[in-house]
Amino acid sequence: MKKSNHVLLVIVGLSLFILYILQFAFDISWPWLLEMQADQSYKRWSGVVVGIFILFQWLLTLVRVTKKLRKYNLNFTRWHQWIGAISPVLFYFHALQIGYGYLGLLSYVFFTNMVLGLVNLDVIKSQKNWVFQSWMITHVSLSVVVTFLLFFHIGVVFYYK
Numbered sequence: 001m002k003k004s005n006h007v008l009l010v011i012v013g014l015s016l017f018i019l020y021i022l023q024f025a026f027d028i029s030w031p032w033l034l035e036m037q038a039d040q041s042y043k044r045w046s047g048v049v050v051g052i053f054i055l056f057q058w059l060l061t062l063v064r065v066t067k068k069l070r071k072y073n074l075n076f077t078r079w080h081q082w083i084g085a086i087s088p089v090l091f092y093f094h095a096l097q098i099g100y101g102y103l104g105l106l107s108y109v110f111f112t113n114m115v116l117g118l119v120n121l122d123v124i125k126s127q128k129n130w131v132f133q134s135w136m137i138t139h140v141s142l143s144v145v146v147t148f149l150l151f152f153h154i155g156v157v158f159y160y161k
Contacts, residue, residue: 013085013118017111020088029096037096046094047157053083053090054150057143084117102156106149113142 023029036042060080063069091110098107116139 009081009085010118016088017115020092024098050090050094051150054147084114087114102149109142109145113146
């Protein structure tokens with residue numbers, strides 16, 4: 001990725017993340033969105049969108065480990081990065097609040113992983129293999145935790161409907 005494109009990606013991602021945190025910290029919200037988020041049907045369908053987003057992000061792994069798909073690695077990496085950068089918008093439309101308990105954990109791990117994804121090897125610019133391996137292990141591990149919490153959340157939502 002060109003340096004200017006990557007700088008734009010980081011600026012967009014961090015700006016959206018900061019805006020989400022600011023709206024949460026200062027309790028800024030749109031009444032129409034709060035009203036929509038109070039509706040069970042909206043919660044479920046917006047949750048489906050967030051869930052699809054999280055599962056879509058795993059496609060990059062599939063592309064990287066499947067020999068026939070490796071030729072698409074660069075394109076999928078760009079999609080993966082840009083979709084990750086705009087993820088605070090998806091999260092915002094699903095939930096204005098970070099939540100408590102496991103939902104708080106899901107939110108914190110989600111956003112930590114999103115920021116970690118922004119500060120990837122294009123930003124770090126390290127030639128050290130251990131830096132890449134540490135970054136990748138952390139990013140993938142947090143992705144596994146987010147995915148587990150996503151499915152746990154789905155189970156809780158439908159169990160207590």
